Amino acid sequence: xxxxxxxxxxxxxxxxxxxxxxxxxxxxxxxxxxxxxxxxxxxxxxxxxxxxxxxxxxxxxxxxxxxxxxxxxxxxxxxxxxxxxxxxxxxxxxxxxxxxxxxxxxxxxxxxxxxxxxxxxxxxxxxxxxxxxxxxxxxxxxxxxxxxxxxxxxxxxxxxxxxxxxxxxxxxxxxxxxxxxxxxxxxxxxxxxxxxxxx
Numbered sequence: 001x002x003x004x005x006x007x008x009x010x011x012x013x014x015x016x017x018x019x020x021x022x023x024x025x026x027x028x029x030x031x032x033x034x035x036x037x038x039x040x041x042x043x044x045x046x047x048x049x050x051x052x053x054x055x056x057x058x059x060x061x062x063x064x065x066x067x068x069x070x071x072x073x074x075x076x077x078x079x080x081x082x083x084x085x086x087x088x089x090x091x092x093x094x095x096x097x098x099x100x101x102x103x104x105x106x107x108x109x110x111x112x113x114x115x116x117x118x119x120x121x122x123x124x125x126x127x128x129x130x131x132x133x134x135x136x137x138x139x140x141x142x143x144x145x146x147x148x149x150x151x152x153x154x155x156x157x158x159x160x161x162x163x164x165x166x167x168x169x170x171x172x173x174x175x176x177x178x179x180x181x182x183x184x185x186x187x188x189x190x191x192x193x194x195x196x197x198x199x
């Protein structure tokens with residue numbers, strides 16, 4: 001991964017984990033990542049004297065969109081796998097062995113997505129970054145994959161995948177976190193994702 005002339009460029013790490021599953025690495029089949037952190041907006045209320053009152057609106061949903069080139073329908077045994085090979089399983093019931101088959105169903109599974117840019121040699125987006133390296137990481141937990149769209153319009157099978165997460169859980173705890181380290185301190189590894197541990 002390269003931080004060149006003050007900007008992260010060229011490469012990134014992506015890890016996806018279901019609750020109580022392993023962190024599965026997806027960077028090698030992913031081309032682009034777009035992170036739309038939900039707006040924390042407000043409305044302006046005009047008063048009769050010409051003044052303005054601010055009315056805060058709740059923060060909106062965060063959306064992460066990937067463009068990727070999988071050659072498999074999903075990832076065999078996504079709960080225990082280490083490398084991601086497809087995406088249909090993220091919206092449906094998992095299949096644990098080949099041949100992989102995913103019928104559309106009503107299953108909705110919570111996932112954590114970790115995205116990291118670093119000059120460390122690690123290949124895991126959830127890894128600890130030591131004090132000699134730099135990194136920027138975005139983590140979203142307790143969200144859902146809402147869209148997996150394949151396209152063959154330009155002669156290459158390309159998938160567009162959408163993950164959405166509300167900014168807070170029902171108790172008001174954050175579901176999205178941004179963190180970084182700049183070569184002076186250690187960035188801790190993420191804990192395994194479970195129903196009681198987001199990061």
